[in-house]
Amino acid sequence: MQDETTPTPVPTLFTWEFAADPYPTYAWLRENAPVHRTALPSGVDAWLVTRYADARQALADQRLSKNPVHHSESAHGKGKVGIPGERSANLMTHLLNIDPPDHTRLRRLVSKAFTPGRVAEFAPRVQELTDRLIDDFCEKGSADLIHEFAFPLPIYAICDLLGVPSEDQDDFRDWAGMMIRHGGGPRGGVARAVKKMRTYLAELIHRKRENPGEDLISGLIRASDHGEHLTENEAAAMAFILLFAGFETTVNLIGNGLHALLRNPEQRERLQLALAEGDESLLATGVEELLRFDGPVELATWRFAKQELTIGGQRIAEGDPVLVVLAAADRDPERFAEPDTLDLSRADNQHLGYGHGIHYCLGAPLARLEGRTALATLLRRLPDLRLAVDPEELRWRGGLIMRGLRTLPVEFDPR
Numbered sequence: 575m576q577d578e579t580t581p582t583p584v585p586t587l588f589t590w591e592f593a594a595d596p597y598p599t600y601a602w603l604r605e606n607a608p609v610h611r612t613a614l615p616s617g618v619d620a621w622l623v624t625r626y627a628d629a630r631q632a633l634a635d636q637r638l639s640k641n642p643v644h645h646s647e648s649a650h651g652k653g654k655v656g657i658p659g660e661r662s663a664n665l666m667t668h669l670l671n672i673d674p675p676d677h678t679r680l681r682r683l684v685s686k687a688f689t690p691g692r693v694a695e696f697a698p699r700v701q702e703l704t705d706r707l708i709d710d711f712c713e714k715g716s717a718d719l720i721h722e723f724a725f726p727l728p729i730y731a732i733c734d735l736l737g738v739p740s741e742d743q744d745d746f747r748d749w750a751g752m753m754i755r756h757g758g759g760p761r762g763g764v765a766r767a768v769k770k771m772r773t774y775l776a777e778l779i780h781r782k783r784e785n786p787g788e789d790l791i792s793g794l795i796r797a798s799d800h801g802e803h804l805t806e807n808e809a810a811a812m813a814f815i816l817l818f819a820g821f822e823t824t825v826n827l828i829g830n831g832l833h834a835l836l837r838n839p840e841q842r843e844r845l846q847l848a849l850a851e852g853d854e855s856l857l858a859t860g861v862e863e864l865l866r867f868d869g870p871v872e873l874a875t876w877r878f879a880k881q882e883l884t885i886g887g888q889r890i891a892e893g894d895p896v897l898v899v900l901a902a903a904d905r906d907p908e909r910f911a912e913p914d915t916l917d918l919s920r921a922d923n924q925h926l927g928y929g930h931g932i933h934y935c936l937g938a939p940l941a942r943l944e945g946r947t948a949l950a951t952l953l954r955r956l957p958d959l960r961l962a963v964d965p966e967e968l969r970w971r972g973g974l975i976m977r978g979l980r981t982l983p984v985e986f987d988p989r
């Protein structure tokens with residue numbers, strides 16, 4: 575715990591060097607200031623929670639609200655928390671911004687449409703998309719696996735699942751590109767992209783209401799619970815959050831995952847050997863370990879203290895923002911043996927990469943499917959994949975919530 579009068583040698587957060595490898599800083603925080611108040615790049619002050627036990631508890635603590643109205647600065651800090659552009663595009667009523675009982679009602683409704691069964695049926699399509707993307711670059715002998723693979727796969731997959739017609743999917747690719755390029759940077763472009771997406775989704779929902787199909791949007795419109803349905807605005811916010819929450823996260827799962835495998839050749843060889851023998855069990859535990867080791871969501875989304883409370887012995891005032899640092903919690907030596915070692919067969923691995931509690935990732939089955947398919951197919955088809963640059967040259971995107979690479983240049987023998 576900190577004494578506010580004596581300055582502590584806290585490492586500098588949110589610089590480019592920090593983005594390249596935040597883990598030593600997180601280790602320092604876990605040890606010295608496990609619940610640490612800091613100024614974020616946006617100017618908002620927030621508490622960072624870095625120890626696993628505190629993080630897990632905070633994620634499930636109903637005294638921490640997801641609703642930005644509980645932010646003490648919400649009147650003048652307008653627009654500084656949450657997704658850029660979501661206020662103006664009227665997309666606020668989505669799962670990550672609301673508490674029970676609204677959250678319970680909406681989550682129950684969406685869960686009726688977005689079922690694990692629907693995701694399982696989607697497996698052949700994900701395989702097809704994955705192969706098509708690899709076909710496009712496998713003869714070149716080199717590729718940027720972020721732009722040519724990790725980035726397009728999730729956007730096409732979620733568009734397909736939602737029922738966005740294929741001729742419109744490249745618009746989504748552009749809007750999503752805008753969001754990912756400017757994450758943490760200029761907000762104007764992101765806000766415009768969010769607005770365009772919102773307008774498109776509202777129209778699509780309208781059309782699907784007239785002409786329902788078998789897609790997820792039609793499922794969301796049809797879903798009912800004790801006679802209750804989603805309103806058109808709720809359905810649009812839901813479709814939007816599925817896109818928003820399911821896109822950059824999965825890009826980073828594939829990108830960070832491949833990066834970790836390329837930097838840990840022994841583990842990667844183990845996985846390739848297992849896959850060659852038709853054994854997929856290491857793939858399943860491996861994708862979980864990649865999520866723990868260098869997960870896509872560095873900090874869980876915003877929470878605000880509805881009342882005064884204590885986390886890890888630190889008093890948090892009513893209205894204070896709290897950010898749970900999943901990346902720090904998942905490397906906590908109090909919870910994980912040799913936390914800085916990548917062990918694809920790690921068995922005791924209750925990581926927080928998908929969150930915990932009532933906001934636990936709704937898309938985890940889809941993310942697992944995409945992550946496993948992408949990694950296994952790439953390693954099978956391009957077994958000699960290697961980094962084309964010095965690892966030091968790789969640049970990480972500097973967003974607050976997400977952690978991911980800007981580019982991942984690789985080489986391989988043309989196929």
Ligand code: HEM
Nearest residue numbers: 669670819820823824827874875928929933935936937941
């Ligand atoms: C929530 C991680 C992929 C949809 C969350 C949360 C995390 C997370 C940490 C909780 C955030 C919090 O409590 O503040 C991930 C990771 C993914 C992934 C690491 C990929 C590897 C997806 C996909 C979808 C999705 C593919 C949907 C298509 C959602 C939704 C929520 C959520 C809707 C909000 C749930 C709620 O508030 O009840 N995700 N996610 N996610 N995720 Fe994911």
